[in-house]
Amino acid sequence: MSLPTYDWKNTKGTSNRFCKCGSWKNHWLKFSGKSWPEKCSVLHCCNIATLGAHIINNDDNVSGEYIAPFCDSCNKLDDKFDLKSNTIVVSANIKETCEK
Numbered sequence: 001m002s003l004p005t006y007d008w009k010n011t012k013g014t015s016n017r018f019c020k021c022g023s024w025k026n027h028w029l030k031f032s033g034k035s036w037p038e039k040c041s042v043l044h045c046c047n048i049a050t051l052g053a054h055i056i057n058n059d060d061n062v063s064g065e066y067i068a069p070f071c072d073s074c075n076k077l078d079d080k081f082d083l084k085s086n087t088i089v090v091s092a093n094i095k096e097t098c099e100k
């Protein structure tokens with residue numbers, strides 16, 4: 001199953017969350033197996049991706065939270081946003097990833 005690119009939102013209050021990977025950027029790198037993208041994952045955003053953002057989607061087919069490469073300003077968006085079509089997200093559930 002592939003995840004939708006539309007209607008994502010930031011999860012609020014994640015700044016105090018940590019995992020074994022040291023940063024959520026490292027978490028994304030480890031579990032995507034990809035190199036860090038140059039640009040933010042948000043559609044039409046051309047800023048440099050600097051961090052791994054926690055995002056959620058209310059679509060019935062999507063459960064849990066995910067990490068995607070974002071710029072600082074998109075990490076603060078309150079409204080819904082769409083992702084670029086080639087965006088790779090990884091599960092933010094540490095019990096399914098780094099603490100499995």
Ligand SMILES: [Zn+2]
Nearest residue numbers: 019021027098
């Ligand atoms: Zn991790």
Ligand SMILES: [Zn+2]
Nearest residue numbers: 040045071074
């Ligand atoms: Zn951005």
